[in-house]
Amino acid sequence: MTGGRDGFPQLVRAEWTKLRTVRGWVAGLVAAALAIVLFGLLSATASHSSCSEGPVEVPCPTPPLGPGGVAVEDRFYFVSQELDGDGAITARVTSMSGQIRLPDVTPGVRNVVPGVVPWAKAGVMVKAGAEQGASYAAVMVTGDHGVRMQHDFTEDVAGSPGGVSPAEPRWLRLTRAGDTLTGEESRDGKRWTGVGTAHLAGLPARVRIGLFAASPGDVTLVRNTLGGSASASRFTEMTAVMDEVAVRGATAGGDWRRDDVGVSLKLDGTPHHPGGLVRNGGTFTVTGTGDIAPDSHQGTVERTLAGALVALIVVIVVAVLFVTAEYRRGLIRTTLLATPRRGRVLAAKAVVVGVATFVPALVAAAVTLPIGRDVLSGNGIFTLPVGTLTELRVIAGVAGLLAVAAVFALALGALFRRSATALIVAIVALVVPYVLATASILPDEAARWLLRLTPAAGFAIQQSVPAYEQVISHYAPASGYFPLPPWGGFAVTCAYAALALGLAVRRLNREDV
Template sequence: MTAVTPYRPGQRTGRDGFAQLLRAEWTKLRTVRGWMVGLALVTLLIVGLGVLFATGSRSSCSNGPIEVPCPAPLMGPGGVAVEDRFYFVHQPLAGDGSVTVRVSSMTGQLRKPDVTPGVRNVVPGVTPWAKAGVMIKQSVRQGTAYAALMVTGSHGVRMQHNFTEDLAGRPGGVSAASPRWLRLTRTGDTITGEESADGSHWTTVGTVRPAGLSGKAEIGLFAASPGDLTVTPNVMGGAAVASRFAEVTAVMDRVAVRGVAAGGAWGRDDIGVTMETDGVTPHHPGGLVQSGGTFKVTGVGDIAPSAEGMPVERVLTGVLIALVAMTAVAVMFVTAEYRRGLIRTTLLASPRRGRVLAAKAAVIAAAVFAAGLVGGAVTVPVGRSILAGNGNVLAPAAPFTSLRVIVGTAALLAVAAVFALAVGALLRRSAMAVIAVIVAILVPYVLAVASVLPDEVSRWLLRVTPAAGFAIQQTMPTYAHVTARYAPAEGHFPLPPWAGFAVLCAYAALALALAAHRLRRSDV
């Protein structure tokens, strides 16, 4: 006769293995038609609304009275979209060499809103990132590699190269009484920038090895000035942003160039200058006035990364509505058992209650991740193809960046589903739980990006609420040396992608722990 071991509550049996729990919870999910329809709806909403947005977005540029397709963004080294407009006074450099200059003055003019209709309101002034100094550039073609040492309007001496890299030197400006000496030296593939207050005692600002600057190049003096950016807060929140014309004029002397042909003539190029509608007359040109050994260089424009173009995440607008559908499924996945009284049966079959909740969380997370992954993988390439076909300018995106946005969007929905499941287990009421999740995740995000709140309040919401998880989708980088409105309304989140996602994960883990605690202590 075979002995039978009696069952004791809480004892682990074969039926209580986690793999069996996962199988049981997956069976529950897939056998309820409404839940599977809801998951399919998540995918369809991401794809459908993304394609609808792309189809309805059209753009063109004017060439006089004619509408023409907008040009693609100018690409710099490394595939980054850039701005590359400045005035360049230069000579050819074949091997090692250097350029030394003393900068004794930086002045400029800014366009302000007109006070009298029809009368241009131009005032003296220099923008904070106006720049003038010495440069080595691969060629005078826009977007080519460069390294530059400069004095700026408000950020002291800087050494920059290949548009995205920036090193700080000493702070302060320039004047006739307090000039700045700058020296840029190329040795092989190494560029060294040095500064001095007297031309005798030099301090190294930085040593860099920019790709593309080891062969033939141009060396000389330059000046550039980005537009005068003003951000005016609105009474009801958000801000009005305007960028107006600005130019800078730098006075430079004591110019010494080593490594170029003796007595060579200076070339002059207004790199990137735009033309009037006649196609001949430069619009806001730079210039050079040379008197003996003194160079007065005037420049407009900027040498910096560009923020132009639609980013990858723009086609994923359907994720917001898909999140609502996902929330309903995730909440009902647990509340339905309480409403129908089936939770007792579930817990009898598996007395270890925390494992039951963990199995539910794993199943709903995996199912939602799959739905979001399919939606993102279809929407991103298809949507961007449609946008490009409609004449829209697209921000460049590396393959890894696009992959991170697609996978990150799926992970965002999956973790949000775990959060929704946990809230459902805590409240045990479907409607209340759905509303609570929407208020916690969706409302802060919409308020932050809709430009209805002050920028700092928007940043705060995207740091401390579960909406921080949307940072996983952002692709707009923030550059300290570029003047821009870095606000959520412009696609700039206060936390890096994975840090923001970690905030959402922390909320989901906390909610799940609280739900497990309540489940263990309750009678059902």
């Protein structure tokens, strides 16, 4: 029946009337939206960042942007020639060695140990220019991840595993044909295997082609007494020896140019941790530090929506009371007498509380994120840029998470029929796992499992920056990285809401009220 008094549109209208006529519930939904705005903007306003230049505080430098507007790290040593048009470079990597700076054991004595970090890299590269963020493609040998082909900072393709030594060198070759770059590797310089292909749209005709070396920071985890962890990054440096270098297509007789790309300068103008080149005939010994990769160390846009957790608690309270109030006052009997198809009553309530939560939360998030980002920028805090679709997903996703949480809490209220019980279960299921997982209290893997298996998995919808395999970082919930993809985590929360609603309908159909 769709046109009578128990037709679903009429049920939705009746439930909406109930919701809007109780001032406390309306005030609660408004308060939830305001919490997103106020807590988000207060947090942004209270956050400040600056860097020191000797005794003077100055704004921190912003990271360079790569192709597509992605914030990147672009720090390495580059030995190159000019290439105008098509060409290729071949080189043999015979060794990689390095050093890692550890915390000093004896005051005043530098604690430096030998070692090569897993993502240290050396090889051949074609780059649009020596400027930071310029488009590039490279084939390389890494410290512990074998041969790779990477381009434009975010793209990474694996070649064969294993490292290098004088007894087991690796030949690398990178060929340019228009906008297409092809990477190959060989163990003997005769039989070649393809590693990958990159298409760099808009690559200029005149580029730099040559050898490079880089070594990212050594990331270690410091654990607290409860098992939680925080990350620390320490300076590293890597030296690669390359020979049998052959360049085809470069300017005839061109000199090898040396660029310490992205090097920072001390107050006296000298480079801080410079790279370098030692050339002995056809042997190039290149030393570099830094990384060529996406930047994963800056703030993210979702930090402007910190008020969503407070809003979630308010929404849970309103949603539970929206159904338990009828049980407490005995009004549910009147509702069910007017509508014999009991399941439709809960469905109508779910639609009303979901929409009534989603719309104001969407408006609040849409206002808070851009304003909060501007406030952070004004306070010297850079937030990693994301695409428009990602930003819209974060905004709509936070509102959607609150809406689904409201349906989940409503279902628990209908299932238990007691406000206190439903509130406790909803908060334990949604809020507590998120707080435990993101507060550096639990071991990382335990935190990840909490956000895989509980309704709090839906918080993944707000993650704006992915974890990159080729970048070592603390990819844990405490750092804003979730174990499930955004829509996968959101689907888990939706599944819990659907299950709770189904159980509530089953009880309502089987028992008297």
